[in-house]
Amino acid sequence: MFGVLPFCILLAACDKPQPAGTTASKVEKAPPALTDWPVTRGGPQLQGRVTTPLFRSPVIEWTHDLGAPCVAEAAVAEGAIVVGDVMGNIHCIDLATRKPRWTHETGDTIQAAPAISNGRVFVGSGDENFLALDLKTGDKIWSVKGGEKFSSAASIVTAPGGSAEWVLVNGYDGITRCLLASDGSEIWTYKTDDYINGTPAVIDGRLIAFGGCDKVIHVINLADGKLVNEVVTDAQITNSVATSGTMIYCGNHANQVIATEAESEALKWIYQPGDFPFFTAPAVDDTHVYIGSRDKALHAIQRSDGKPAWTFKTGGRVESSPLAFDDSIVFGSSDGRLYAANPADGAELWRLDLGEDLAASPVYAQGRLIIGGGKGTLFVIAPSK
DSSP, rough: OOGGGHHHHHHHHTOOOOOOOOOOOOOOOOOOOOOOBOOOGGGOOOBBBBOOOOOSSEEEEEEEOOOOOOOSSOOEEETTTEEEESSSEEEEETTTTEEEEEEEEEESOSOOOOOEEEEEEEETTTTEEEEEEEEEEEEOEEEEOSSSSSOOOEEEOOOSSOOOEEEEEOTTTEEEEEETTTTOOOEEEEESSSOEEEEEEEEEEEEEEEEESSSSHHHEEETTEEEEEEOSSOOOSSSSOOOOOOOEEOOOTTTTEEEEEEEEEEEEEEEEESSOOBBBBBBEOOSEEEETTTTSSEEEEEEETTTEEEEEEOOOOOOOOOEOOOOOOOEOOTSSEEEETTTTTTEEEEEEEEEOOOOOOOOEEETEEEEEEETTTTEEEEEEO
């Protein structure tokens, strides 16, 4: 029960009263993921894309007891796994020894993935603080205080025309912050009219896109945070968007998945199959958009026209964002199972019963799948030998 609490809180908060034709492009090549998974969804385009085949006979290689339920995606880089739990603890586990390096305690739930870059961990907490921690020791380097919790992961980018590293993070106070990674100083901010839960996606190295509880997809300029475009939708957008080229894809609380061009106010298509909202971030490959729903299914949608391709039913709500491999779509369900489906037709390739509600999203690093569970177990899954 505790493991799904953050999603229930999110839904209730987003329900507050609100204030007054392009061809699908080929998916940009995903960053190398066989070794590291340093930022959420595999890279700043937030595609959930892994450009490699996936193993076919999964086994649990090892586990780590976090001590509290996990709803956050992990980050893996520089020899470490970093992940948060609902009690507000950030855990760093050494990949070589499989033993904990450190635990950093915050004042509230960790709902979003950490980001790892250049020996630092960047992560937000429900206690309204966004932190930079030392990856080796867990010591705080700097922190930024928001007006509400930080429930979205950060994107890490290089400053346009320069070499400085910037951290982009959205807050539940409706503010997008661009921070200097070295000291947390503010480069610019952008204010919306409502809560933001999704991570900023970077488009073409010059634009940032995200949706919010104000029902709007915001497209802003990376260099200065100025508004470029707003796309109005029918309901709250409660997770990250995915992008490919200049296309944006996301689900919303009106039971819709939508596609739009970054600099167009019109929607390209709307997919609306039933009466249950979409709460996961999409995964995108060359042909489909994949997204989980509270109707207990993963939906595959044709990128070209928004028509249904297939659905994969599970025994529980699908709030674990999928990963799109070359030959498999992997996702978790609240029924406690991790599934792999064929991207062509949705046929089941395998399932692995982990015995815990899977609200967290899987990641892929070191040739392994890594996912946290609702009873506090971090699972590392490898091919059977």
